[in-house]
Amino acid sequence: MEATQVPAAASAATSAATAEERAPAMEGEAQARLAATQDPPTPTLRPTRLRPGLLALAATGLVGAALLGILVGPVGLAPTAVAWELVGRLPFVYVDSGLSAREAAILWELRVPRVVLGGLVGAMLAVAGAAYQGVFRNPLADPYLLGVAAGAGLGATLAVAYLPQLGGWPLSPIPLAAFGGAVLAVVATYGLGRSGTRSRTTATLVLAGVAVASFFTAVQTYVQQQHAETLREVYAWILGGLGTVGWQQVVLILPYVGVSALALLLHGRLLDVMALGDDEAESLGVPATRVRLAVVGAATLGTAAAVAVSGLIGFVGIIVPHAIRLALGSSYRIILPLSAIFGAAFLILADLLARTALAPAEIPIGVITAFVGAPFFLLVLRRTRKIG
């Protein structure tokens, strides 16, 4: 595979110029060429399925991360008491854990929903990132590729700046506005990008995403500059965090994340075929454009919901899928489910670090994921030849 592939794709994701525009198209050709040299019909598709043992191992890892997240926190709750409290929640089991009412509230109303939400958000971002990398055949694609982040940012900013007295609402309007903005941005991107000819749809879409994101960001900056008093609140939202969440947010995003993640997981086989390129996929009977629309739609709904309650948490959607790709294989039937599981575990652990490293002060979780993510990402770049 061509050594220039990743840098070119990287610049395509950040700026709009003619040279970079060709990058994803070239990449597709490169892969097609590669596919032609190996034995047809399924050259890059090692017919690997997710082995049950691997799945069980991953699930165990997730349960371990969740338990750790529940046991450890800025407030020292006795681990044995917490364990009994957890056991006591099982049906037909009655034990007295010895936690006071306040400690029980800390556990059940603050810590557990935070861990659950971290898992949901991490799983969603990672699986959406993996699906985007497949459907755009671009190793640097992440869930924010088509403008979700910029749209959500604008929505949140508008809500902070123009909606009066946020306290008077039954539900904070900021996540709702962020969700609306995110969906709107992706709809705009898709509407603009779709009109390119069929074979270049990915390039056009990615570029339309760049344009829409820049435009939304410009509007957001303008609104913020006009309402400087909103800077703090918007900044806090953009940094991302799970510091103020409860079961309400879990209930709010669960339907979106559940349906979206399930839809994406079912696309594993189709994504494997689409790795060959749109034309090749079509010749194998896979409607590439329709698959892409379905993936973008599902990923957008789920990501928008996640971003709406957690703010912008970066890098999860890139590093988790790539780590799995490097370690466990390149079939999307493996990458997608494991991304969901490890994404959840990763974000739960990152959030654990965010709330305990400087306890009782918090570190923005976006800082943690990027701090861990950036060095890891460099490693991925160095081993880029293995990514496809």
Added chain:
Amino acid sequence: MARLPRLPRALLPLLVALSLLAAACATATTPSPNTTTAPSPSPTTTPAPTPTATPAPSEASYPVTIEAANGPVRIEKRPERIVSLSPTATEILFAVGAGSQVAAVDQFSNYPPEAPVTDLSGYEPNVEAIAGFDPDLVVISNDPGNLETSLEKLQIPVLLQPAAQRLDDTYAQIEQLGAATGHAAEATQLVADMKAAIDRLVREAPRFPEPRSFYHELDPTYYSVTSKTFIGQIYRLVGLKNIADEATGGAPDYPQLSAEFIVAADPDLIFLADTKCCGQSAATVAERPGWDKITAVKTGAVIALDDDIASRWGPRVVDFLRTVVDALSKLDGATSSLPTLVAVGS
């Protein structure tokens, strides 16, 4: 091979047009000096702790040199067209009786009401817009874009008064503004009045055998203040224990606290400095998950502050302290030597 797709190219002019439009809007709203200059014939109604109106001092001999945070500032004659980009400085200027000399204040200087508010921004000040007011003194609290250098090129003296670290800084800034504007006597009087009022409040404040704890909230994501901050020191004057002080070792002076830590710390008092910005109230606090277990919430000791008063370091810090002392006196066990039984889970 890959030709430019049609639509994005067609869209480019549209995007350019839109961004130009946005830029045009931006310029249209930059402050035009003529509209807002007219200084209301303000009858110098001074805010809270008013010094008895001392007549214009005779000792005001110009030029004066003020030792400010940005070094010595030389002022040639009594300033009559002051531009204040600091809400705190605005409050001080009016409190020392220099209100009639103020030509324009920034968009956040909302007190006193007669201050000539413009849409000048204290965050991103536009030098030309400031110069358009033809000021003979500009007061700022921070200097993001090298404003001082630019204004000095225009022979406009700039007084930098950064956020106070302690009460003495406030007193010094009041004296500086008094000396700069020819109201040194009023400034001295204001400082004396503030000190007396604060002393009295501290004396009147109820004492508790066990120090009462509090949580000061800056925004709904639980940013707070430690005792190292200006506002944190005010609480210390009346012997309150700040739960945020447990955030040490690398944590900032304005830490973001974990929700579960706040619930576990179980403060006796919660002070909300995010009522205006973010619509928080005792009711919204009570609805937060787990917060109904906090003593302050159970006993109704959640105090809504005025965000502005709680974030400025001007004369109204006395009002802030009074609010705190009032809240303290309503607590169980106040002034009595016998502590009443309050559920405190350590």
